[in-house]
Amino acid sequence: MLSKKTKYGLKALTYLARHEESAPIQIQEIATAENISRKFLESILLTLKKNGFLGSKKGKGGGYYMIRPASEIPMTAVMRILEGPIAMVPCVSLNYYETCDDCPDEATCSVHHLMIQVRDSALEVYRNHTLADIIRITVPE
């Protein structure tokens, strides 16, 4: 299940990307527009900033803004920061690999092999989309 954090983060990113040219946008505005708790959104935007997806400005007229075009933000990167590993099991994770303590041998583990395929199928979706793509979907023509 997708965490609220991820969901809110994605919504905030799309909101900001739609206003890419304009002045910084305040947390409160995004929170109101997208029905998100202000304080919670605050922490999410902060981690997005720390991970290089957003810029920010303090004080009056401050807020958050895109730091690079949405078309250059791959969904794989966003998902990994917000949601964590794309794989459903640590032992098939590309970026967060861990061995299973209960499993004697990955090579003969049926779960392992199945989950590799699930991971790859999800990866293909994310790799084929940038933030710009998922905005485009919502604004047909």
Add this chain to the structure above:
Amino acid sequence: MLSKKTKYGLKALTYLARHEESAPIQIQEIATAENISRKFLESILLTLKKNGFLGSKKGKGGGYYMIRPASEIPMTAVMRILEGPIAMVPCVSLNYYETCDDCPDEATCSVHHLMIQVRDSALEVYRNHTLADIIRITVPE
């Protein structure tokens, strides 16, 4: 992330399917073979039984056994019972659909559309596999 319940359930199913012909197999045997807490596995096997994946026999010589060939058990069904919805968001779930309370309109929600694609890609993997397939993977030749 895949729950232990699902992981253990899958391992137990593959174990049982590999001994399809033989007499009922006791919880303890599976627990030992697959490194699973006996009591925990007990509850998992019970739900698998209640959902028509396994049969059981009480008393001496009792245990669990496959009720139909592994080749007739689609992974979609197993995953839904053990792990729950395949979709990452309730609003794109085929079998466990729920509206999002924070989202005014699914049709214009970018998260919604992305998650439909992720769901479909996972579904394709699960639909193309039965329990028999994931056993086959582990026993090369």
Add this chain to the structure above:
DNA sequence: TATTTATCCTATAGGTTAACTAGGAAATGC
């Protein structure tokens, strides 16, 4: 019929995480 074996069932404890909140520090603009 008594005993042993093994599943069935309910309840619950303990730990972890998710979702959200509080309050103030730091920076910016006027």
Add this chain to the structure above:
DNA sequence: GCATTTCCTAGTTAACCTATAGGATAAATA
């Protein structure tokens, strides 16, 4: 200097996951 807005740390609450306890039920055997 004052209002504004992000930055940072910490804490709260509730749900869920993992695992366990203990007895009820049913079957086999002697």
